[in-house]
Amino acid sequence: MIKVKNLIKNFDKNIVLKNIQTTFRQGEVVAIIGPSGSGKSTLLRCLNLLEQPTSGTILVNDEEITASESDKMEIRKNIGMVFQHFHLFPHMTVLENVTYAPQKVKKVKKAEAESIAKQLIEKVGLSDKMDAYPNRLSGGQKQRVAIARALAMDPAVMLFDEPTSALDPEMVKEVLDVMKDLAQTGMTMIVVTHEMNFAKEVADRILFLDEGKLIEEGEPALFFNNPGTERAKQFLDKIL
Amino acid sequence: MNLDFSQIVPYIPFMLEGIWVTLKFVSVCIIAGFILGTLLALCKITNNPFFKWFANAYTSIFRGTPLILQLMIIYFAVPQLTGYDISPFLSAVLAFGLNSAAYVSEIIRAGILAVDKGQTEAAQALGVPYKLMMRNIILPQALKNILPALMNEFITLTKESAIVSVIGYLDLMRRAQIVGADTFHNFEPLLFAGVIYWVMVYVLTSAGKVVERRMRLSD
Numbered sequence: 001m002i003k004v005k006n007l008i009k010n011f012d013k014n015i016v017l018k019n020i021q022t023t024f025r026q027g028e029v030v031a032i033i034g035p036s037g038s039g040k041s042t043l044l045r046c047l048n049l050l051e052q053p054t055s056g057t058i059l060v061n062d063e064e065i066t067a068s069e070s071d072k073m074e075i076r077k078n079i080g081m082v083f084q085h086f087h088l089f090p091h092m093t094v095l096e097n098v099t100y101a102p103q104k105v106k107k108v109k110k111a112e113a114e115s116i117a118k119q120l121i122e123k124v125g126l127s128d129k130m131d132a133y134p135n136r137l138s139g140g141q142k143q144r145v146a147i148a149r150a151l152a153m154d155p156a157v158m159l160f161d162e163p164t165s166a167l168d169p170e171m172v173k174e175v176l177d178v179m180k181d182l183a184q185t186g187m188t189m190i191v192v193t194h195e196m197n198f199a200k201e202v203a204d205r206i207l208f209l210d211e212g213k214l215i216e217e218g219e220p221a222l223f224f225n226n227p228g229t230e231r232a233k234q235f236l237d238k239i240l
Numbered sequence: 241m242n243l244d245f246s247q248i249v250p251y252i253p254f255m256l257e258g259i260w261v262t263l264k265f266v267s268v269c270i271i272a273g274f275i276l277g278t279l280l281a282l283c284k285i286t287n288n289p290f291f292k293w294f295a296n297a298y299t300s301i302f303r304g305t306p307l308i309l310q311l312m313i314i315y316f317a318v319p320q321l322t323g324y325d326i327s328p329f330l331s332a333v334l335a336f337g338l339n340s341a342a343y344v345s346e347i348i349r350a351g352i353l354a355v356d357k358g359q360t361e362a363a364q365a366l367g368v369p370y371k372l373m374m375r376n377i378i379l380p381q382a383l384k385n386i387l388p389a390l391m392n393e394f395i396t397l398t399k400e401s402a403i404v405s406v407i408g409y410l411d412l413m414r415r416a417q418i419v420g421a422d423t424f425h426n427f428e429p430l431l432f433a434g435v436i437y438w439v440m441v442y443v444l445t446s447a448g449k450v451v452e453r454r455m456r457l458s459d
Contacts, residue, residue, distance in 0.1 A: 104368060
């Protein structure tokens with residue numbers, strides 16, 4: 001459903017992504033891994049045009065989103081994103097955070113938006129925090145709200161940019177559990193992560209990036225047990 | 241030293257009327273300055289070079305010249321130039337409103353830039369259009385942070401409004417001067433006016449604290 005062709009991204013003279021080619025299929029959970037600075041997050045951010053690719057094309061459901069006449073806002077409605085640092089709206093309650101975009105962007109009626117939001121907030125286990133402001137929540141709770149906020153737009157794909165990297169260790173699990181549940185519902189998920197166990201357990205496919213190049217992709221079992229490239233082997237040796 | 245407040249007693253209603261006159265044009269200036277200042281701040285943060293240039297040039301001119309000069313140009317020079325006999329009230333509102341907008345725009349610009357960039361990205365990722373994002377997400381957070389600076393600007397504006405006395409606008413300050421000239425007692429009416437200015441600023445400060453407390457509810 002998402003096709004990436006010859007994707008190149010430069011920041012000034014610094015080449016961050018070098019000719020990335022890949023396809024993300026409907027219902028697939030893909031984990032993007034690699035050392036810091038390898039371009040993982042940049043690749044993810046290109047998929048909803050938070051970063052404008054320098055060249056190359058990205059097709060979502062056969063529509064070229066990188067075309068100059070494409071409507072970014074329209075594309076993003078369909079692609080949910082969860083950030084490392086949550087980025088909840090601090091001046092809105094949990095419920096308002098989750099109902100804001102459906103109401104304002106998709107023009108869903110308030111009552112309907114709230115009933116959807118309440119279901120989602122319950123699904124991430126935070127029904128008792130409905131009227132709390134974000135700064136009253138722990139990191140794990142914030143991230144679960146952020147997931148609910150993205151899901152409220154009923155996106156076709158969910159992008160996760162290191163969703164557990166800013167969390168205290170004891171909060172990682174609660175967020176990963178929510179993501180596992182989500183994967184089981186058949187949601188298409190693209191996850192930049194350092195959680196190798198999550199990648200092993202939940203992902204259908206691993207993309208391994210290094211220095212802006214996609215140097216290996218494959219099934220987790222194969223990738224983790226028998227990586228095809230020397231670079232991936234080194235990386236796995238260091239972190240596992 | 242002989243203070244004699246009994247001399248100014250008959251003039252008290254005349255001076256009190258000045259409160260209303262001052263409040264009327266100061267509140268119009270605050271509102272006009274705030275709206276225009278917000279628009280200028282938005283111009284400054286866009287990528288459009290013309291809007292950016294315009295807003296920066298505007299700020300440079302209105303911050304770079306004395307307020308009293310701007311007021312006099314508007315009141316004395318505009319009629320000479322255009323033949324339009326501009327009223328003291330309109331001149332005052334224009335001079336103070338336009339001047340305040342320059343300062344307010346810098347305050348708001350700083351406030352917007354201080355909002356975490358992640359907020360913009362989160363809004364963009366949800367498909368929120370620029371206008372709505374500014375109105376519902378960025379500006380409310382910016383305003384909360386800059387409220388003390390903004391209050392400061394409003395207080396300055398309230399006090400500096402006394403400058404309009406130079407164009408003969410019958411505000412509190414001008415009235416105090418008139419009473420002084422009438423009674424040959426300057427100290428008493430000026431002291432009286434000073435107390436009233438202080439009370440006005442005190443009320444404004446208290447109101448600002450209430451607003452600030454309400455905005456900090458989410459902390």
